[in-house]
Amino acid sequence: MSAYEPKEILIDDISLLEPEATYSYADYLKWTFEERVELIKGKLFRMSPAPRRTHQEIGGAIFTEVHHFLKTKSCRVYHAPFDVRFPNLTNDPDDQTFTVVQPDICVVCDPAKLDEAGCKGAPDLVVEILSPATASRDLNEKYHLYEEHGVKEYWVVYPGENVLEIYDLVEGRYASRGKFVREDTVSSSVLEGFVIKLEEVFEEVR
Template sequence: MSAYEPKEILIDDISLLEPEATYSYADYLKWTFEERVELIKGKLFRMSPAPRRTHQEIGTVIGNEIYNYLKGRPCKVYHAPFDVRFPGNTGDSDDQTFTVVQPDICVVCDSAKLDEAGCKGAPDLVVEILSPATASRDLNEKFHLYEEHGVKEYWVVYPGENVLEIYDLVEGRYVSRGKFVRENAVGSNVLKGLKIELSDVFEEING
């Protein structure tokens, strides 16, 4: 399949895009429609219009715990919408970059990867909170994407089950550390000393 030929005009209606075409980050920057989308290896994926309340509550607790832990430390935590670009090579230009995603939460410890557009390169830790519309993508395409590009730690939250699963990157492959439930506390191998009580994360769900 040939690459999408970029147009020099802004696209304000997602229906004008060709669903089967291959797009670059340079194309993505020309889209002004309200729908949130991601690109994975040039393929267009629509995101959920708005996260559910439970999704937001879980993200707020985890994000706040990480933010408080990182005070005075060099790493930074970011929440969606925040663009993370995965170029094939470090020096790839926007039109040579075909993947841009918006993790629910990500932690970046290398400031050289940060710019005004977001993050270029792999975050150190990514958290995805599953929703019906994105669960398959988070557990398949994005799982392999984060693994391939070297995201050191991947947390997957299952809101309907009150479960958080943690994957650690070991010799280039994700290995599940386990599935943790409301009665557990979780830590991070990337952020040494971080401890999050899952009873706090899932409190509103059980309330």
């Protein structure tokens, strides 16, 4: 007689979750509700509703430029929703992985980190476009998360100010390269040869 296989319980309503509980990526995979969430060190964070128009336009402009630049290169660029898992150890299974986030844009240059579920490990470059609902998380929890796990370059876009701030990982800590405005042209320390004019990124922002 075959062993009893318990049925996997799927969660189709976010209200069934306990906000203060600790969850793993294995739990995350059982959630079938439409609302997008992230896990940071096991804690549940709701994502903002559909991004505002300016958020979409800025993200689209950056993604398009990076995607075009990488066409003949080995790195790959992805935009949300795209799961990035941060295990503490490379071989940690799903039930021992407690962080999964969805950056607005990320670039991954190590193909070994990519699988059908997304990215397991640190992307080389992450872009977050601030929104009222997520700004504090992007500037605090995610900032420290990306720094801790070795994301080499972190771009933070302030849509209301038409400003881009770039952080470079230097000896394990982020150092701000500066804040750049619409009139500036910026480059990437990770993607050698990539430059982007911010007037094109903020072109549709009024």
